[in-house]
Structure formats: structure tokens, C-alpha cells
Amino acid sequence: MISRNAGIFLFFFALFNSAISSFAQVVPAVQSGKYFQEIKTEIRLPEKASSNVIKLFKIGNSVVTVTNNGVYKYTNGRWSGEPFGSHWRTATLDSNGQIWLAAADIIQRETYSIAIKLPNFAQEDTILCLFCESENKLLAGTTNGLLTFDGSWSTVPFAKGKRVNAIAKDFNGDLWLATTNGLLRQVCRKWINMDDLLMARGLKRQYFALQSNSDQKEILFSGLFTVGCIAENGENWLLRGADGLPFGPVTSIHSTKTTMWFGTGHGAISKEKEWHYYNGKRWLPNNKVNDILPIDEHTVWIATPEGISQIREVEMTLEQKAATFEERIRLRHDRHGLVSSSKLVTPGDLSTFKTIPSNNDGLWTGIYLAAECFRYAVTRDPQAKKNANKAFEAMERLETVTGIPGFPARAYISEDETIKKGAEWHPSPDKKWRWSGDTSSDEMVGHFFAYPLFYDLVAEGDLKERAKGLVRRIMNHIVDNNYQLIDLDGKPTRWGVWTPDSLNNAPGWLGQRGVNSLEILSFLKAAFHITGEQKFETARIDLIQKHNYLENIIQQKLYGPFEKNTTDDQLSFLPYYILFRYTPESKKSQLEKSMERSWNIVKADRKPMWNIIASAALKKDCDLQISVEELRHIPMDMISWTMTNSHRWDLPADPLTDRFGKLQSLKPIPAAEGGISKWNNNNYLFDVGSDGDLENDGAYFLLAYWMGRYHRYFID
Numbered sequence: 001m002i003s004r005n006a007g008i009f010l011f012f013f014a015l016f017n018s019a020i021s022s023f024a025q026v027v028p029a030v031q032s033g034k035y036f037q038e039i040k041t042e043i044r045l046p047e048k049a050s051s052n053v054i055k056l057f058k059i060g061n062s063v064v065t066v067t068n069n070g071v072y073k074y075t076n077g078r079w080s081g082e083p084f085g086s087h088w089r090t091a092t093l094d095s096n097g098q099i100w101l102a103a104a105d106i107i108q109r110e111t112y113s114i115a116i117k118l119p120n121f122a123q124e125d126t127i128l129c130l131f132c133e134s135e136n137k138l139l140a141g142t143t144n145g146l147l148t149f150d151g152s153w154s155t156v157p158f159a160k161g162k163r164v165n166a167i168a169k170d171f172n173g174d175l176w177l178a179t180t181n182g183l184l185r186q187v188c189r190k191w192i193n194m195d196d197l198l199m200a201r202g203l204k205r206q207y208f209a210l211q212s213n214s215d216q217k218e219i220l221f222s223g224l225f226t227v228g229c230i231a232e233n234g235e236n237w238l239l240r241g242a243d244g245l246p247f248g249p250v251t252s253i254h255s256t257k258t259t260m261w262f263g264t265g266h267g268a269i270s271k272e273k274e275w276h277y278y279n280g281k282r283w284l285p286n287n288k289v290n291d292i293l294p295i296d297e298h299t300v301w302i303a304t305p306e307g308i309s310q311i312r313e314v315e316m317t318l319e320q321k322a323a324t325f326e327e328r329i330r331l332r333h334d335r336h337g338l339v340s341s342s343k344l345v346t347p348g349d350l351s352t353f354k355t356i357p358s359n360n361d362g363l364w365t366g367i368y369l370a371a372e373c374f375r376y377a378v379t380r381d382p383q384a385k386k387n388a389n390k391a392f393e394a395m396e397r398l399e400t401v402t403g404i405p406g407f408p409a410r411a412y413i414s415e416d417e418t419i420k421k422g423a424e425w426h427p428s429p430d431k432k433w434r435w436s437g438d439t440s441s442d443e444m445v446g447h448f449f450a451y452p453l454f455y456d457l458v459a460e461g462d463l464k465e466r467a468k469g470l471v472r473r474i475m476n477h478i479v480d481n482n483y484q485l486i487d488l489d490g491k492p493t494r495w496g497v498w499t500p501d502s503l504n505n506a507p508g509w510l511g512q513r514g515v516n517s518l519e520i521l522s523f524l525k526a527a528f529h530i531t532g533e534q535k536f537e538t539a540r541i542d543l544i545q546k547h548n549y550l551e552n553i554i555q556q557k558l559y560g561p562f563e564k565n566t567t568d569d570q571l572s573f574l575p576y577y578i579l580f581r582y583t584p585e586s587k588k589s590q591l592e593k594s595m596e597r598s599w600n601i602v603k604a605d606r607k608p609m610w611n612i613i614a615s616a617a618l619k620k621d622c623d624l625q626i627s628v629e630e631l632r633h634i635p636m637d638m639i640s641w642t643m644t645n646s647h648r649w650d651l652p653a654d655p656l657t658d659r660f661g662k663l664q665s666l667k668p669i670p671a672a673e674g675g676i677s678k679w680n681n682n683n684y685l686f687d688v689g690s691d692g693d694l695e696n697d698g699a700y701f702l703l704a705y706w707m708g709r710y711h712r713y714f715i716d
Contacts, residue, residue: 036313043308046079053303056293092130119153131167158191168210178207211253222250241649246277263289333697337394347692357411366446368699374706406477409435440495449574475527500547514556517549522575570680580617642689
């Protein structure tokens, strides 16, 4: 015969298993598989070379780099060449593979010591471009027309007075000139101005770059606001900002069979199936692009006044990418077990890193702990378990270090560490640590998202009991203090407030009513799951039945005309996940209404975490393919480079600023082209970053990836 207590236990056990199995219901997976990850590296020039690289050529197995002080060849990983001349502005290659260089008023072949000066009638001209028309004839485009040299100088009268920016020869042997007064073409040795005959008036007769594609029998050109193609077969095209062109005018064009590359005065652009924009030090040493050279199908060199960037597509899987992110955390983001930011003493130089505490160490460590829990559940990798145990113990210390049962600190430092300015630090009871208070709801979301996952998926023995005890202490502190976090001074922290008196009655909490109601219901659900103590379930039911917290969460996500708060998205979706994980199917109707509404509002943001959580909660595909695409687009470089996008043509500006008054786009900024998101940042902001003085840990990528794997949404 089964006792009454045993019967109750079996009932709740069955209910729990029912909730978990229902939550884990299968949604069709999407293929992640292998893809090409773009990785930027700096090409180190020889010491004698100027960093101002003006042209790049490929000759046989060598890459030839022309700087303003000479020509240098890169062959099999080695440089050769010596400086000669100075103030070189442009260069070209003749039919014999010889390089001709030009300064403002002279031309010189690489191996010759004699310079050819511009003629007296062109003394006021400045050379802008060179082109070898034949073995014996050199063309020079200048600020005042086109000059030819075949042993003596002559001028082309038709181009007189026109600034010649680029020269090309097409598949028929016709010459083309890109000028600031028309697109000129030589047909049967007779010059015509295409803008007097055929070109659209909107092009304003101004052209900057040319490329002849003989295989495709087409000429590519750039104008003030466009890039375009004139094709022999009539399949012409014109691309503008509305078509995806990020910026211009394009000053150099280089295309391969699969990709078009464009250089501008503010970054580089590639166009395959999609557009990609490269600007800022994440991608380039300087935003002014002097030249671009595709090295092979997956590698390109980009020349700038401050050196060369190599952007290479490396084949990998998301799991391999995750391994790199894991290594980053171990190397530069482990601070007493907490996952912290790395301050770079020299901006951009990872060798000068120093881990520093933040106001949200508990949240970010919770993100990493949850990621490792999912990883261990998927792979059973002992290292994942070890990482999770270490992260949990660090988060546990956030509570024990304060000496206030159930009150976690924001962060802690050892007694001998330098104290972070602007924060209030208190000594721990054993005097070995100092801790910062005023702990926020952000921290508690991180704690109560991670603890139940650690308890279910990783913890064993003593650690399982410690997790239970920790959760019990924190929730007793919150519940016994009228749903508030009480700091060392005996007062509630600024954001640690979930009490009905505030959320339902105080005007100042109107904006937080939905999200904070969601948070506390999630905390109580997690606490009841871990501890089994009826006190927490009774408190949750009381908040629902007497204080309408379930109704509050229906509209937890505020959006236009109300202020949009992307930080609250993280403070909502993580609690959503826990509530859906441990709530029986029969009790989910209100939660589903809230989740459906919230996800429909944020789905345009293209953030993988929200798509994955919504898919798990609603048991349907909530843009999982977009999740895979976005996880691929996240850059490998997690440095907080300043990224500017407010000048772009392809991103229409929102007439409404963000909640801090900053300009933003109507479309999300692509992950590789904007700031580091961490899922809680506004990925519509045009201009972000801090000049490369910090490196992010990247745990936000790990959480989304391993959660997707845990739910079997991604197939590598």
C-alpha cells in the first residue's frame, strides 16, 4: 500500500515529467553544417615598406604590394624588395608583368632609374590613374584629361578638361574612361560621351571606377550613388542604396566569378548572393580603401593607408566556432571563476588584457553556466561539466561573500585587487574579498535561469545539495522581504523589487510591471522545482490569484508608442524559458499568449536566443533558420571596436531615436557590421563601440548555440 506522502510525491513527479517531456517536444531541425566564417588578419609588411599601400597585383605565385615608397613582393610567406622613390600615388601592370608607378607628375617603371616627367603643357595636371594600352603605349588619366606616352607625350583632345578617375579596355578592345563629366568610350578609334547619348541623367555624369570583365563581355562602373554594368548581351543592371549598396562612391571594383568587391572612402563591400560591408578596425586598419585584390576563391587582400587586411573565408561548423569561443573565455575572461570582460590596456591588443569586474558579473556568469549545462547534456564532455561546476561555485560565492543569507553581490574582487572606481565595495566576513551591492533584477535573472539547469543537467552529490541550499536562501530572502532584495543598508536595491505594492500601484514601475512579474513567477517556479518547498509554490499562486501577475505578463513587452527596451528582452525571455520548462501543459495558456505576443514583436530583431526559446515554448519553428544564419554572422573578433553605420545608404534611419536619444536604423544592423550584442543590446543602433578597449567574452553565442543543440534544432 502506498502512503499518502508517497502518493503526493509520485503525483508531483509525474506532473514534473509531463511538463519536461512536453516542453521538449520535437520541432523539425534545421541544417547548420559547414559554412564559411570570415576571419580578418593583418598582413605584416616588411619593415622598410610604408604602411600606405596604394595598389595590389598578383603575378604568378607572388602578391605584389605597391606602397608610396616602393614595390614589395610576397612569395611563399616571404617578402622581397627595397624602397625606391617616394610619394607614389598609383601604379599599373604592363603586358610583360612590369610595374609602372606614378607620383603626382612623374612616371617610372619599377626596374628603371629614369623617371618620365609630364610634358610642359600638362604641368598643372596631377596623375590619378595609369593604364598600359599596349606594349609601347601608356595612358595617364589626370585631373585635366587623358595623356598618352609612346616615347613622347600627347593629349587626347576629347577628354580635355575632364578629371579622369579610371581607365579600362573592354572585350572589343574599346577604351573606357570614368570621368567627372561623362563616361567616355572609344569606338572604332572615335571617342563618344555615353552621357550625351544613353546614360541616365540621374547619374549626373560622374564616374569613379571601371572594370572590364572580358569573360562576361561587360563593363562595370561606379557613379556617385550607384554601381552598374553595361553588358554585350543587353543584361545591364544598376544597384543603389535601395538595392543594398551600403555606401559610395565606389572608387575601385574587383570581381571574381562569384563575388564583386567594391572599395570606398569609408570601407569595403562585397556582393555575392548577399551584401557585406567591412568598416572599422574589426575589418580594416583604415576605412579608406585604396585597392582590393582577390587572392583566391576564399581570400581577399584590402589595401589602405595604414596597411593590409586579409579577409579569409574559413570552412568550419558552429561547433568548431563554439570551441574557439570556449578557449577565449578560459584564456582571458575567467576572473575567480566569474566570466568577466577583459580590459585591453592597449586598444585592440589582446596580449594587454586585464579581467575586470562589471555590474552584471552574476548575469554573464549565469549565461555561461547555462551554456555549459546544455553543452554537457549534449556532449557529456567532462570539460563542460568541470566548467559548469566552476561557474556555479563562483556564483555561489556571490551570495556567501556578502554575509547576508540570500543576498548575492553584483561582483567581488580579492582583497588585494584594485577597487573599481564608481562602485561601493564592502569587505566579506572573512576579509578575503570585497563585494559590490545594489544587486539588480538583471543579476537575479541570470541566477535563476542557470541554477535549475545546473541542478537538472550537471550537478551531482554535494553540488546538488549546495545548489538547493543556495536557491532556498535567496528565495527565502526575497519572499520574506515582501518580494524585494534587501541590501546591506536594510533598504531594497534599485531594481530588486517585485512586490505587488510597487508593480501594481506605483506609477514609476509601470514600465517594469510585466517583466518584473514574469521574473518573480519564474524565480518561484525554479525554487519550487529545485527545493520542493511548498512555500514557494504558494507564493507564486498568491501573486497570480490575488495580484494578477499572470495578467501582468500578457503585455510584458512594451512597444510603440511606448519606449522600446531591448535590455528587458533578455530579462523576459530567460524567465520565459524556465516557466515553460517547469509548467504543466494544462497551465500554459496565459504563458503562451504572452510568449506569442512577445516573440511577434521581437522576431524582426533576428536574435537567435529569442527564436530558440520561442520555438521551445510554442512548439513550432520560430525562425530557426534565421538563428543559424545569425550565429554564423557573429564575428570571431569580440573586441569592442567602434562601428559606424549612420552614413550608410542601405539602412534607412528611424525617425524615432532609441530610449537614450541615439540614432537608429529601421532595420537591424548585421551582426558582423555592428556592435557586440549579448542579446540585450539594441542592434538597430547605427554607431556603437568603445575604440577597441574591451573584449567581450562571447558566452552569449555559446548559450544560443548549445541551447539549440540541446533542443535538437540544429544538425551540424
